[in-house]
Amino acid sequence: MNNLSPSNRILAFIAAALMVSAYFTPLWQISLWAPQYPEGLNMKIWIDRLSGDIDIINGVNHYIGMKHIGVEMFPEFTYLIYVFGFIIGFGILTAIIAKRWALYTFFAMIILLGIGVLTDMYLWGYDYGHNLDQTAAIKVPGMAYQPPLIGYKELLNFIAYSGPDTGGWILGVSALLLTFAVFTEWRKKKKVASL
Amino acid sequence: MKTRLWLIAGAAVAVAFASGCKPKGAQTAISGDAASKVYVAPGQHDEFYNIVSGGFNGQISVVGLPSGRVLKILPVFSVHPENGWGFSEETKPMLNTSHGFVPWDDLHHIAISTTNAEHDARWAFANANNTPRIARIDLTTFKTVEIIEIPNSSGNHSSPFITENTEYVVAGTRFSIPTGDDKDRDVPIDTYKENFRGTISFISVDKEHGDMDIAFQLEAPPFNFDLARAGKKKSHGWFFFSTYNTEMAHTLLEVNASQKDKDFIMAVNWKKAEEYIAAGKGKKVPSKYVHNKWDESTHTAISTIRNEVLSLDPKELKDIVYFIPCPKSPHGTDTDPTGEYIIGSGKLAAIIPVFSFTKMLAAIENKDFEGDINGMPVLKYESVLHGEVEKPGLGPLHTEFDGKGFAYTSMFVSSEIVKWNIETLQVVDRIPTYYSIGHLSIPGGPTGKPHGKYMVAYNKITKDRYLPTGPELAHSAQLYDISGDKMQLLLDFPTIGEPHYAEAFPASLIKDKQVKFYKLEENNHPHALKGINDARVERDGNQVHIYLTSIRSNFRPDNIEGIRVGDEVYFHMTNLEQDWDVPHGLAIKGANTAELLVMPGETSTLKWTPDRVGIFPFYCTDFCSALHQEMQGYIRVSPAGSNTPLKFSTGVAE
Numbered sequence: 001m002n003n004l005s006p007s008n009r010i011l012a013f014i015a016a017a018l019m020v021s022a023y024f025t026p027l028w029q030i031s032l033w034a035p036q037y038p039e040g041l042n043m044k045i046w047i048d049r050l051s052g053d054i055d056i057i058n059g060v061n062h063y064i065g066m067k068h069i070g071v072e073m074f075p076e077f078t079y080l081i082y083v084f085g086f087i088i089g090f091g092i093l094t095a096i097i098a099k100r101w102a103l104y105t106f107f108a109m110i111i112l113l114g115i116g117v118l119t120d121m122y123l124w125g126y127d128y129g130h131n132l133d134q135t136a137a138i139k140v141p142g143m144a145y146q147p148p149l150i151g152y153k154e155l156l157n158f159i160a161y162s163g164p165d166t167g168g169w170i171l172g173v174s175a176l177l178l179t180f181a182v183f184t185e186w187r188k189k190k191k192v193a194s195l
Numbered sequence: 196m197k198t199r200l201w202l203i204a205g206a207a208v209a210v211a212f213a214s215g216c217k218p219k220g221a222q223t224a225i226s227g228d229a230a231s232k233v234y235v236a237p238g239q240h241d242e243f244y245n246i247v248s249g250g251f252n253g254q255i256s257v258v259g260l261p262s263g264r265v266l267k268i269l270p271v272f273s274v275h276p277e278n279g280w281g282f283s284e285e286t287k288p289m290l291n292t293s294h295g296f297v298p299w300d301d302l303h304h305i306a307i308s309t310t311n312a313e314h315d316a317r318w319a320f321a322n323a324n325n326t327p328r329i330a331r332i333d334l335t336t337f338k339t340v341e342i343i344e345i346p347n348s349s350g351n352h353s354s355p356f357i358t359e360n361t362e363y364v365v366a367g368t369r370f371s372i373p374t375g376d377d378k379d380r381d382v383p384i385d386t387y388k389e390n391f392r393g394t395i396s397f398i399s400v401d402k403e404h405g406d407m408d409i410a411f412q413l414e415a416p417p418f419n420f421d422l423a424r425a426g427k428k429k430s431h432g433w434f435f436f437s438t439y440n441t442e443m444a445h446t447l448l449e450v451n452a453s454q455k456d457k458d459f460i461m462a463v464n465w466k467k468a469e470e471y472i473a474a475g476k477g478k479k480v481p482s483k484y485v486h487n488k489w490d491e492s493t494h495t496a497i498s499t500i501r502n503e504v505l506s507l508d509p510k511e512l513k514d515i516v517y518f519i520p521c522p523k524s525p526h527g528t529d530t531d532p533t534g535e536y537i538i539g540s541g542k543l544a545a546i547i548p549v550f551s552f553t554k555m556l557a558a559i560e561n562k563d564f565e566g567d568i569n570g571m572p573v574l575k576y577e578s579v580l581h582g583e584v585e586k587p588g589l590g591p592l593h594t595e596f597d598g599k600g601f602a603y604t605s606m607f608v609s610s611e612i613v614k615w616n617i618e619t620l621q622v623v624d625r626i627p628t629y630y631s632i633g634h635l636s637i638p639g640g641p642t643g644k645p646h647g648k649y650m651v652a653y654n655k656i657t658k659d660r661y662l663p664t665g666p667e668l669a670h671s672a673q674l675y676d677i678s679g680d681k682m683q684l685l686l687d688f689p690t691i692g693e694p695h696y697a698e699a700f701p702a703s704l705i706k707d708k709q710v711k712f713y714k715l716e717e718n719n720h721p722h723a724l725k726g727i728n729d730a731r732v733e734r735d736g737n738q739v740h741i742y743l744t745s746i747r748s749n750f751r752p753d754n755i756e757g758i759r760v761g762d763e764v765y766f767h768m769t770n771l772e773q774d775w776d777v778p779h780g781l782a783i784k785g786a787n788t789a790e791l792l793v794m795p796g797e798t799s800t801l802k803w804t805p806d807r808v809g810i811f812p813f814y815c816t817d818f819c820s821a822l823h824q825e826m827q828g829y830i831r832v833s834p835a836g837s838n839t840p841l842k843f844s845t846g847v848a849e
Contacts, residue, residue: 056774059747063821137748137822 004098008181015174016091025167034157048077065136107178229685235262243638243699250693253300263688271330271339272300272323276789284800288498289487301325304696312359312427312643316704320355327351336710340489343407346482347374347394353420359427366396367420387445391417411505428534430552432466439524457520471512477505492719494797510569520576527593532643540591551581582620587613595640597647605632626682630656638699650675653694711775713796720798722767727751732843739764745779746771747820753828757841769798780816790816805832
């Protein structure tokens with residue numbers, strides 16, 4: 001009785017399949033607006049790289065002494081592709097072997113991935129926002145420039161936004177589908193147990 | 196007797212006062228809600244670009260309509276210290292001519308490129324009236340990218356009008372002159388009729404890239420060629436040139452060129468001319484002229500000398516040229532949006548003749564000629580005439596169209612614009628201008644597809660329109676709403692230079708195609724720098740080349756030593772920015788040139804010859820960032836022959 005229902009097998013498969021989009025779509029975005037940048041500056045974070053107005057953002061950041069943002073700064077870009085690959089593979093395996101423990105593990109992996117990535121981003125944001133060049137031209141006492149983890153934040157003349165991009169939202173859907181699957185399996189198990 | 200005399204005197208005074216009531220002039224008041232029609236709210240954009248000639252400033256003004264706001268002064272034929280045009284080493288060749296470097300000209304007319312007789316607005320063309328040239332402006336960068344000199348021409352006024360697919364730009368001589376070699380040109384002025392010649396140049400325009408080339412020159416009688424318009428749609432393949440001084444006077448033209456009742460509109464069948472050229476009937480004639488081209492990849496102009504043109508003689512090559520008699524020194528000649536009607540504005544005439552293209556072809560077919568000029572037929576006026584507009588006003592100059600069957604003619608002497616029906620020739624409305632209008636412009640007005648919403652009057656006299664500024668005043672312009680039956684004055688605004696002709700087109704045609712900056716990796720300037728690490732100084736004899744980078748907010752190098760008095764110092768400055776609207780400037784004390792204003796990704800060169808020993812600061816002139824005032828450097832100039840070592844650095848504290 002520890003097997004998955006057919007519908008949950010399909011959900012697990014869909015969740016795993018959706019995660020493949022992470023290789024083709026940006027996962028996260030950070031946007032900045034200022035009076036001088038009404039059109040906004042945008043940086044997209046992909047599974048293995050950055051794109052967008054990075055040079056311009058770096059140009060602006062140099063006034064406050066923020067470190068240079070570049071792909072080579074982040075080792076995450078070299079191994080995230082394997083982490084995703086492993087989780088997707090495990091998701092497909094779950095759909096094949098249709099075991100409840102596998103579904104729970106798959107779900108736990110996605111949740112841990114999410115928490116891990118957010119924590120990692122927070123730490124990087126903290127590092128970039130606080131460890132500033134002491135010879136910077138603009139120094140505002142007590143001011144740190146840590147970007148928001150999610151949502152909006154005002155940083156001097158800029159309004160910064162941080163949030164999921166296309167790939168991030170798709171991952172969210174994967175997580176929701178799995179939550180639903182896990183919930184139904186858990187209820188089923190409880191029912192069986194109470195019988 | 197005495198009493199009677201007094202009575203008569205009194206009566207005379209009474210009569211004088213009675214008839215002395217001032218006749219009521221035209222209404223000057225603004226009616227309706229004019230303000231809201233020209234109000235472009237902050238942050239909003241104008242609906243039309245208005246590309247306006249600057250006349251004697253040699254530049255073009257870019258104006259937004261309906262606001263009348265000046266968006267840019269675009270240098271063409273005159274130096275422009277504001278951005279280094281004509282002062283930087285790269286732009287100097289653009290102003291080269293067969294007479295050498297010419298820093299000024301008189302820019303009269305604008306032609307916006309068309310496809311199928313509709314604006315495509317890829318390029319603007321403009322004429323230099325004084326030292327005959329035609330310029331092409333790229334409307335994605337608003338930069339003059341090509342200037343071609345017109346040989347055998349003087350007073351390039353009948354220019355730069357274009358054919359419906361921008362196949363050709365024309366250039367007709369206002370002043371006829373003797374041409375040929377030195378002995379042909381060194382002739383007494385009073386041998387005008389024998390020795391002077393007019394020429395009409397047809398300049399081909401490359402379909403893809405716009406590059407110009409003088410395709411051929413038509414020999415013409417020594418008349419003054421004033422203005423021109425291409426046929427369009429049904430009359431595509433023909434070009435119409437207005438002429439005056441067909442009296443061929445060479446002195447006191449005011450009187451001597453105003454004697455004849457009729458001058459001519461010269462109709463040119465340029466398709467026929469092409470046939471003759473294809474058949475090898477053209478003659479190569481030695482003529483020196485220069486051709487200057489701007490290269491967007493190297494950010495540099497190159498000037499080349501050409502030595503001959505292909506000449507066609509319509510006296511021998513039949514069926515290219517026909518003359519249409521036109522009353523009293525015609526100024527403008529304009530073709531309506533259908534291409535059927537040709538309007539000649541005889542500036543001293545009491546009527547406006549409207550000619551029919553269909554009738555012209557029939558008259559040619561039937562050999563309905565009243566004579567000839569050196570073998571070129573003169574058509575019968577009545578055979579070509581569609582009709583005359585009666586009592587239009589005084590001093591008709593130019594006509595534009597609204598695409599709804601109406602023509603609008605500017606009246607210099609009576610200072611008004613007259614609206615009339617092209618078919619019925621009835622005047623339907625008139626409205627004053629302030630004062631003495633020259634050209635007028637309707638968006639798309641000269642094309643097959645006018646946008647009959649606004650009309651601008653460009654006036655020659657300003658007087659009391661604005662706050663006075665001493666003897667020298669701005670030229671005035673007025674904007675009218677022409678969407679209804681009655682023309683309505685909306686706005687009165689000053690302009691830059693002396694606008695002659697202007698064209699306007701919908702902003703949507705080009706506003707999303709604007710270049711925002713130049714890509715650094717595509718910069719092929721031989722002295723370009725791709726990053727700060729390449730910044731350096733090199734000496735080559737008495738020439739010193741400073742390879743300078745600028746990025747917010749520093750120059751590299753910014754401390755330079757080892758320059759000597761009398762050196763020729765070249766600052767090759769590359770703006771490393773890669774973002775919109777971050778130019779950097781460069782100015783150095785004592786330079787006999789001007790500043791540089793370098794766009795992101797561009798390289799530009801300033802030449803400076805230090806004349807004395809000392810420390811010379813240089814700085815960024817464009818307020819580029821919060822640390823703009825810190826963007827500076829020092830150059831140490833030592834005496835000529837000194838051995839101060841060449842040194843350069845940035846950010847090295849010693």
